[in-house]
Amino acid sequence: MQFTIPIPEALPTMTVKELLEDYFLIPRKIRHFLRTKKHVLVNGETVHWQEIIQAGDMISLTFDQEDYPEKSIPLGDANLVEELYQDEHFIIVNKPESMKTHGNDPSEIALLNHVSAYVGQTCYVVHRLDMETSGAILFAKNPFVLPILNRLLEDKKISREYLALCQGSFQMEKLTLRHKIGRDRHDRRKRVVDSRKGQSAVTHVRVLEKIGKNSLVACQLETGRTHQIRVHLAHESHAIIGDPLYSDISAPRLMLHARSLQLTHPFTLEKIHVIADSKSFDHYC
Structure with missing residues (x-):
């Protein structure tokens, strides 16, 4: 793998060593290989690792097979992928409901396999959506950018x-x-509110509109616990319609959709904002 990354104006002043270690999060062993093989170039030339990086510099990195051993997974169906954003380093797609983000064993085909087929190379999971949940989801396209995206998360x-x-109806328009x-x-599939042994979880809820006896809400996560939104709303007696685990009101699908995803691109510092549509979600609303 080879990447050439321009240094943007807004990136803080740092040395080549700091860039590779603290910003790109390249593991120590791989940094050693890059240094000994002279696989780090600045503006096409080898440099001392204490040299200061300047805005506009072009950083070229070459990774060998021993740096990031090639990972291979079965390819799925590229036609099942709806792209929302893609560049050299990552891709954001619109996940359909009733599809797993990744398989539980190497032979199981899931969204990760379909995305890998669409991109033409093995991709990597950055975050997950429950099988029943639809919407925007982010995948890394190479192992170099994966820890950087994980840190952003x-x-x-x-x-x-x-x-x-x-x-039901909410008494307040906004709550956390x-x-x-x-x-x-008692049920390994489920999560519960557990004030003693549970992990911290924070969900911000904003009521958008009342639909009959139900409420359409927007939720933002500060943490990413399994089933977090589903458990939090069910605990407040506002279970999500169509939830097979936490609700007694059936629907054609779980009425939870990851509508938007935003991040600052780690290399260009460009603001990336995507909106994911869902006909099945909108139809039921």
Whole structure:
């Protein structure tokens, strides 16, 4: 793999070593290979690693097979992929409902396999959506950018907004749910609010409109616990319509959709904002 990355104006001043170690998050072993093989060029020339990077510089990185061993997975059906954004490093697609983000074993075909077929190379999961949930989801196109995107996710710099149609009316237009979430001891498929042993979870809820006896809400996540929105809303007696685990109101699908995804591109610092549509979600609303 070879990448040439222009240094944008807004990137803080740093050395080549700091760029590779602290910003690109390249592992120590791979940084050693890059250095000994002279696989780091600045404006086409080899440089000392303490040299200061300037805005407008072109950083070229060459990775060998031993740096990132090639990973191969079965390819799916490229025709099942709806692209929302793509560049050299990552792709955002619109996941349909009733499809897993990735398989539970290497031979199982899921969205990851379809995206890999669409891109023409093995891709990598950055975050997940429940099988029943539709909407915008991000995949890395190479192992170099994967830890960078993971850090953005951990630092809450990837913003995701979900739409949910849930039971009942809310007393407030905006609320923040902070119930800790843990495993259900009686059903391994489910999660529950567990104030003692659960993990911290924060969901911001905004009521958009009343639809009959139900409410359409927008939810933003500060954390990414399994079934977080579903568990939080169900705990507040506002279970999502069509939820097979937490609701007693059936629907053709789980009425939860990842409507938008925003991030700042780690290399260009461009603002990326995509909107994902869902005919099946909109039809039921």
